[in-house]
Amino acid sequence: MNWKLLFDIDAWSEVYAAIRKNKLRTILTMIGVAWGMFLFVLLLGVTRGMQNGFDRNLADAATNSLFVWGGTTSMPHQGFQKGRLIELKMSDVKRIENQFPQISLIAPRNNMPNSVVAYGTKYNFYTVNGDYPDQNRMFGKDIIYGRFINEDDIKTEAKICVLGIEIVENFFKETKDAMGERIRIGDSYYTIVGIYDSPSSPVETKDQIFIPFTTFQKVYNQGEKIQYLSLSLPNDYDIVAFEKQLKSYLKQIKNIAPADDQALGGFNLGEMLGKIMTFVKGMQFLAIVVGALTLFSGVIAISSILLITVSERTKEFGIRRALGAIPTQIRGQILLESVVLTLIAGLAGIVGAGLILMVLNEFVIPNNDSIPIYNASIDLFTLFAALTIMVVMATLAGLIPAQRAIAIKPIDALREE
Known part of the structure; x- marks a missing residue:
C-alpha cells in the first residue's frame, strides 16, 4: 500500500x-x-x-499436595475379612515421614461436624477441626485478627480457638470484639485467639473452628486416631506418582490387599489443579x-x-x-x-x-x-x-x-x- x-x-x-x-x-x-x-x-x-x-x-496454598484417609476393605487379605475399617494412627505419620523424605509438610487432622457452639445466649452448630500449625502452612487462611495455632498450643494442649469470620459475625456485633472472648464448644470453654477469612483449602469454609490437635484428641477422646492426613511435596515432584507410592506403602503396613482400591481414600489436589x-x-x-x-x-x-x-x-x-x-x-x-x-x-x-x-x-x-x-x-x-x-x-x-x-x-x- x-x-x-x-x-x-x-x-x-x-x-x-x-x-x-x-x-x-x-x-x-x-x-x-x-x-x-x-x-x-x-x-x-x-x-x-x-x-x-x-x-x-x-496463592497461600501448597498446590502440589494431597489428602489421604482410611476406608473399608473390599476384599479379604492375609486372614483378614473384607469390610474391615482402616484407621490411620499418629504412629503412621512418623513412618510415612521416614519412608518418604521428599515430603515438605505433613499434618494430621480430625474434625467434629455439627458441634454445639455457644456464646452467651446465642448458639449454633459448626465444624470443629483439630489442627497442627503445618495445616495453615499448607493451606493458609487470611488471619484478619490475632494468630493461628502454634507449637506451644500443641505442647500445652491449650484451650484456644481460631474462628471463621461468619461465626464471629453471628455471635458478635463487631469482629474485633471477639478477640480474647471465651466461647463454649460442647462442654468446654475456649479463648478466641484468632479470626480468619478466605481459606485457601478446598475443604475449609468461613464457618469453621480450629483448635490444637492435641486438645481435640483429649477432649473428644480420639487417642491415636487420625481422620485424614494432608501432605505436600515440592512443585518439581510428580504428585500423582507419589500418591500411588504412598497408598502402596500404607497397604503394606495396614495389611491391605494390593488390588483393594476402597480401603484407602484420597483427594489429589495437585492432580485436580x-x-x-x-x-x-x-x-x-x-x-x-x-x-x-x-x-x-x-x-x-x-x-x-x-x-x-x-x-x-x-x-x-x-x-x-x-x-x-x-x-x-x-x-x-x-x-x-x-x-x-x-x-x-x-x-x-x-x-x-x-x-x-x-x-x-x-x-x-x-x-x-x-x-x-x-x-x-x-x-x-x-x-x-x-x-x-x-x-x-x-x-x-x-x-x-x-x-x-x-x-x-x-x-x-x-x-x-
Missing part, C-alpha cells in the same frame, strides 16, 4: 464517500469483523480472569481460535464487498486511469478502504468487549463469591498483536479487489454504462 495515501486528504475523502454511499451494506459487513474481535477479547479476557481467580485463591489449568489453557486456545476464525470470516466479507464496490466504480477507475492515475494509486486506495473498514469494526469490537469485562469486574464478580474469576482482562501486548494481525489480514483481503481494479483497462471502463 502507498503509505503517502495516509496523509492525502483526497484519499480519505474518497474512503468516506465510499462508506457513505452504501451505509447499510458496509455496516452489515463490518459487524462480522466487530463480532470476531468482540469474541476474541471477551473470551480471552474471561478465561484469563479464571486463571487469575485460581491463582489468587490458591493440573486438570483445571489444562482446561483453562484449552479455553484460552479455543477463544483465540474462535475469535480468529470469526474475524477472518468478517475480513473475507469485507473483501467481497470491496469486489462489488470495484464493479460499481468501474467507470470511475477508468476515468482516473485515463487522467493519469497509476496502478499503485488505485491499489492503495482500495487497500486503504479495506484497512479502514476493518480497523473501525475491530476497534468497535474491542470497545464492546472491554465494556462487558468492566461490568463483570466492577459489579458482577465482587458481589458473587461463587464466580472463580478475578480481573478478567486482556494484556495490551496481546491486544496490539491482534490488531496487527487484523490489519495484515485486511491488507491481504484487499489485494483481490485492488488487483481487480487495476486490471480494468481505461478504454473498457469508459464504455461502461
Whole structure:
C-alpha cells in the first residue's frame, strides 16, 4: 500500500464517500469483523480472569499436595475379612515421614461436624477441626485478627480457638470484639485467639473452628486416631506418582490387599489443579481460535464487498486511469478502504468487549463469591498483536479487489454504462 495515501486528504475523502454511499451494506459487513474481535477479547479476557481467580485463591496454598484417609476393605487379605475399617494412627505419620523424605509438610487432622457452639445466649452448630500449625502452612487462611495455632498450643494442649469470620459475625456485633472472648464448644470453654477469612483449602469454609490437635484428641477422646492426613511435596515432584507410592506403602503396613482400591481414600489436589489449568489453557486456545476464525470470516466479507464496490466504480477507475492515475494509486486506495473498514469494526469490537469485562469486574464478580474469576482482562501486548494481525489480514483481503481494479483497462471502463 502507498503509505503517502495516509496523509492525502483526497484519499480519505474518497474512503468516506465510499462508506457513505452504501451505509447499510458496509455496516452489515463490518459487524462480522466487530463480532470476531468482540469474541476474541471477551473470551480471552474471561478465561484469563479464571486463571487469575485460581491463582489468587490458591496463592497461600501448597498446590502440589494431597489428602489421604482410611476406608473399608473390599476384599479379604492375609486372614483378614473384607469390610474391615482402616484407621490411620499418629504412629503412621512418623513412618510415612521416614519412608518418604521428599515430603515438605505433613499434618494430621480430625474434625467434629455439627458441634454445639455457644456464646452467651446465642448458639449454633459448626465444624470443629483439630489442627497442627503445618495445616495453615499448607493451606493458609487470611488471619484478619490475632494468630493461628502454634507449637506451644500443641505442647500445652491449650484451650484456644481460631474462628471463621461468619461465626464471629453471628455471635458478635463487631469482629474485633471477639478477640480474647471465651466461647463454649460442647462442654468446654475456649479463648478466641484468632479470626480468619478466605481459606485457601478446598475443604475449609468461613464457618469453621480450629483448635490444637492435641486438645481435640483429649477432649473428644480420639487417642491415636487420625481422620485424614494432608501432605505436600515440592512443585518439581510428580504428585500423582507419589500418591500411588504412598497408598502402596500404607497397604503394606495396614495389611491391605494390593488390588483393594476402597480401603484407602484420597483427594489429589495437585492432580485436580493440573486438570483445571489444562482446561483453562484449552479455553484460552479455543477463544483465540474462535475469535480468529470469526474475524477472518468478517475480513473475507469485507473483501467481497470491496469486489462489488470495484464493479460499481468501474467507470470511475477508468476515468482516473485515463487522467493519469497509476496502478499503485488505485491499489492503495482500495487497500486503504479495506484497512479502514476493518480497523473501525475491530476497534468497535474491542470497545464492546472491554465494556462487558468492566461490568463483570466492577459489579458482577465482587458481589458473587461463587464466580472463580478475578480481573478478567486482556494484556495490551496481546491486544496490539491482534490488531496487527487484523490489519495484515485486511491488507491481504484487499489485494483481490485492488488487483481487480487495476486490471480494468481505461478504454473498457469508459464504455461502461
